[in-house]
Amino acid sequence: MARNLARILRGCGSLVPFMKTPARPPRSSSSSIPVRTLVEMLPSLFSSKPRDFSLPNSSWGEEMMRLYEHYNGHTETEGEENQERKWNRLPSYNRSLKYAAGGVYLSKLIQSKARLFTRNIRDPGAAFEYVLFIDKEKEKCVCIFQAGHLLEGPPGHVHGGAIATMIDTVTGTHASAISAPVLTANLNIDYRSPIPLGSTVLIESTLEKTEGRKLFISCKVTSTDGSKRHTDATALFVSVSIGHLLKG
Numbered sequence: 001m002a003r004n005l006a007r008i009l010r011g012c013g014s015l016v017p018f019m020k021t022p023a024r025p026p027r028s029s030s031s032s033i034p035v036r037t038l039v040e041m042l043p044s045l046f047s048s049k050p051r052d053f054s055l056p057n058s059s060w061g062e063e064m065m066r067l068y069e070h071y072n073g074h075t076e077t078e079g080e081e082n083q084e085r086k087w088n089r090l091p092s093y094n095r096s097l098k099y100a101a102g103g104v105y106l107s108k109l110i111q112s113k114a115r116l117f118t119r120n121i122r123d124p125g126a127a128f129e130y131v132l133f134i135d136k137e138k139e140k141c142v143c144i145f146q147a148g149h150l151l152e153g154p155p156g157h158v159h160g161g162a163i164a165t166m167i168d169t170v171t172g173t174h175a176s177a178i179s180a181p182v183l184t185a186n187l188n189i190d191y192r193s194p195i196p197l198g199s200t201v202l203i204e205s206t207l208e209k210t211e212g213r214k215l216f217i218s219c220k221v222t223s224t225d226g227s228k229r230h231t232d233a234t235a236l237f238v239s240v241s242i243g244h245l246l247k248g
């Protein structure tokens with residue numbers, strides 16, 4: 001009984017509700033859950049409300065928190081015409097379909113427990129920590145991404161596949177916000193400079209054009225001050241029918 005309870009509680013690392021605790025570096029996967037965190041997360045065990053992974057958690061570092069506070073609900077004035085751009089946070093869940101727009105219906109239809117793998121790593125801060133913001137016109141998305149220790153490729157740096165995952169996630173979420181459901185048809189990536197493990201970077205995507213069912217999106221990964229270009233990419237998404245998704 002006690003062992004079962006301990007196992008259930010261990011399995012709830014991903015359910016830690018998001019509170020604004022002081023930022024600290026990502027923890028290792030072997031760390032135990034502090035008693036305070038345990039007490040704070042108990043109510044979520046009995047709640048049917050899904051965890052929104054785009055809200056701050058205790059693994060977020062200072063830079064991640066600073067940028068989150070910068071973009072959250074922020075309006076920017078840009079260009080010669082002083083155009084206003086308001087950033088809205090996109091919630092993010094660990095099921096790709098269930099909590100998407102129209103997703104409950106889709107989920108029932110497919111009887112899907114489909115999981116989004118970037119949101120299914122138990123230990124906060126160990127891998128993909130990210131939050132996306134989109135502008136009202138859905139022309140641009142910006143993602144703040146903190147790369148955890150499990151994403152190591154070249155020593156001390158982020159694996160190229162993990163970078164590709166994040167680019168696919170950001171551009172795919174952007175395309176989905178415009179026209180769900182979509183599938184990635186093409187992804188081209190230029191890796192320009194390595195991303196240090198544990199660092200926070202910005203991933204920005206721009207809708208270039210749409211042609212019928214096709215959405216063309218460009219993407220860049222930079223240091224948070226914009227001085228270093230890490231990665232450039234272009235992506236093509238194709239809107240598909242639910243039937244196409246089911247067909248596999």
Ligand SMILES: CCCCC/C=C\C/C=C\C/C=C\C/C=C\CCCC(=O)SCCNC(=O)CCNC(=O)[C@H](O)C(C)(C)COP(=O)(O)OP(=O)(O)OC[C@H]1O[C@@H](n2cnc3c(N)ncnc32)[C@H](O)[C@@H]1OP(=O)(O)O
Pocket residue numbers: 096097100101116168169170172173176180181182183184185186212213214236238239240244
């Ligand atoms: C992952 C679940 C997605 C569900 C989304 C639902 C809700 C989402 C909610 C929230 C978002 C959450 C997370 C998003 C995060 C990540 C997104 C990840 C997305 C993926 O990770 S997804 C997996 C990898 N992805 C595939 O597994 C696709 C396999 N593939 C196919 O399923 C077909 O191949 C398809 C559908 C692509 C096209 O098939 P099709 O039969 O519908 O259409 P067709 O072939 O006629 O192409 C139509 C027009 O696209 C042009 N075209 C096609 N392919 C091209 C290419 N490669 N290069 C240049 N042009 C291309 C044609 O030339 C034609 O152009 P035109 O109309 O001008 O002639």
